[in-house]
Amino acid sequence: MDFEAVIGLEVHAQLLTKSKIFCSCSTEFGAAPNSHVCPVCCGMPGSLPVLNKRVVEFAIKLALATNARINPVSVFARKNYFYPDLPKGYQISQYELPLAEGGYIEIEVDGQKKKVGLVRIHMEEDAGKLIHDEARPVSYVDLNRTGVPLLEIVSEPDMRSPEEAVAYLKKLRSILRYLEICDGNMEEGSLRCDANISVRPRGSEKFGTKVELKNMNSFKHVQKALEYEIKRQIALILDGKEVIQETRLFDVARGVTQSMRGKEEAHDYRYFPDPDLVPVEISEHWIREIADTLPELPDAKKKRFMEEFGLPAYDAEIITSSRKLAEFFEACCKNFPKPKLVSNWIMTEVLRELNKEGKEIHETKLTPEHFVELLKLLDEGVISSTIAKQIFPEVYQGRSPKEIVEEKGLKQENDEDALRAICQKIVEAHPKEVEKYRQGKKNVIGFFVGQVMRETRGKANPKLVNKILTELLEA
Known part of the structure; x- marks a missing residue:
């Protein structure tokens, strides 16, 4: 029998506000335990949220x-459940009247575009x-973390594979980061994902x-957990046998899901305003004011980069996945x-260093000025190209390419007579x-080119070397 998966995601995005949702305590990550708390977020009797x-x-x-x-009126509700890290014994969330309903996020998998519908977006506090x-x-x-503001984004069960689920999560993360309302750091828990899956x-x-x-605190874990669960069901x-409705945890070490508890229904939480x-209450005037501040979003930027700069779809997709990287490219x-030369170097050398350090482009010492300086020297x-790649790690650390080339005597050798003598010898x-x-x-000519480059310590002009070697070998 041929089966298909039915997947919906519930994503919690921690917002980049300086203070918590209902009090003035700091939201800074990494502070000493229990140092950013007050009577409101600790649920003390008589304290009131604002x-x-x-x-x-x-x-x-x-x-x-x-x-x-966007609903003109939305209401906060109490979601009642006991947990040791929920001081009040209830979580302030939204239920019957959320801030927003409907909408969609467009994804692309294997060249096929698809709209994943949204059920709701609502505000709540973290535990x-x-x-x-x-x-x-x-x-x-x-x-x-108690009282740190969250947005919960609930999708329709429109996804049919782990790949679609990951594409949806990546696109949502990209939008959140473009808007600069969430840093999208899954490892620190500022973006968390639960999946509802059936077959x-x-x-x-x-x-x-x-x-x-x-x-599931990474895209890889989301994919692996869904793949395992589909096979299990x-x-x-x-x-x-019957599939039991329950909540399961993904065991990262073993790559399996295991039962945690029976799945609660909405009535179990005894929601009430x-x-x-x-x-x-949200006015149309306020909505228009906020709409005017929105940046160009990933899909629009990708389309523009393909039209304005002639980038292939894949390059444009990668470069526009991060707002800061897209801004670096444009600068x-x-x-x-x-x-295309800028794009090629970003896609290879720059992303290699960023992935190695786990950083965003704006968190490094690499500047558009130094990067362009390097590409001009190459162009x-x-x-x-060999020398350019050789010195790039130093440029990435904030050094001027011109200074490095002068200091180490790395200018390309363009003297045809000198290169011809080296080629003849080899x-x-x-x-x-x-x-x-x-x-x-x-293709043996590649061997000779390599020998010449070794002899000249990578400084020979490759085009000139190819021309000379072809003449000598054809003679």
């Missing part, structure tokens, strides 16, 4: 960017964090029993109008390779 206006503004930005319908002692059966509670016979309209997956059905918070093209034939030293070339194995 809504942070910036949180509403950020929520409206995301709703506009995802084509969602604290439990730290488990590995040596003793003790857990510590850090309440610094059904392909072509069936009826949904299967869904399972909720938690504890199909195996159960083929064995004539929070009596301490008035309804949130380079402004002073060096050869976009004008002052240095070879050709005469390798008669067997010369014979292979003359027998039709033309």
Whole structure:
């Protein structure tokens, strides 16, 4: 029997506000445990929450960017459940009247575009964090995160594969970062994803029993957890067993999901409007004001880069996945109008260093000015591609390419007579390779080019070397 997966994602995005959603405590990450707390976020009797206006503004930005319908009135509700890191015994969230509903995010997988619908976007507060002692059966509670503002983005069950789910999550993360309302750091927990997944016979309209997956803090973990869960559910059905509705955790070390608890339904939380918070009223004027501040978003920027700079779709997709990287690219093209060369170097050398350090371009010492300086030296034939790649790590650390080239004497060798003498010597030293070339194995010329580059320590002009070697080998 042929099965298909039905996947919906619930994403929690931690907002980049300076203070928490209902009090003035700092949201700074990494502070000493329980140092960013007050009577409000600790749930002390008599303390009253006051809504942070910036949180509403950020929520409206995301709703506009995802084509969602913004409700003129939304209401905060109490979601009642006990957990050690939830001091009040309830979480302030939104339920029946969320900030926004509907909308969609467009994804592309294997060249196929698809719109993934959104159910809702709503505001809520985060819970604290439990730290488990590995040596003793003790857990510590850090309440610094309690009350940090979150947006929960709930998708429709429109995704049919782990690849689509990852593409959706990456696109949502990119939009959040373009809007500068969430840093998207999954490892630090500022972007968290739960998945609801079921399987059904392909072509069936009826949904299967869904399972909720938690504890996925990277795109890779989301993909692996979904792949495992799809296989697990199909195996159960083929064995004539039932899939149980439950919440399961992804065990990263073993690459499997395991049961955590029975899945709660909405009524289990006893939602009711929070009596301490008035309804949130959003005017059309305020929405228009916020709309005017929105940046060019990833899809629009990708399309423009393809039209304006002639970039292939793949290059444009990678470069526009980060707003800062896209801005770096444009700054380079402004002073060096050869976009494909800029793009090629960003896609190879720059991204290699960024991935190695786990950084964004604006967190490094590499400047558009130094990067363009390097590409100009290469383009004008002052240095070879080999030398350019050799010195790039130093340029990445903030040094001027011109200074490095002058200091180390790395200017490209363009003296044809001097290069011809070196080429002649190398050709005469390798008669067997010369014979292979003359027998039709033309790719042997690469061997000779390599020998010349080694002899000149990478400083020979490759085009000139190829020309001279071809003349000598054809003679």
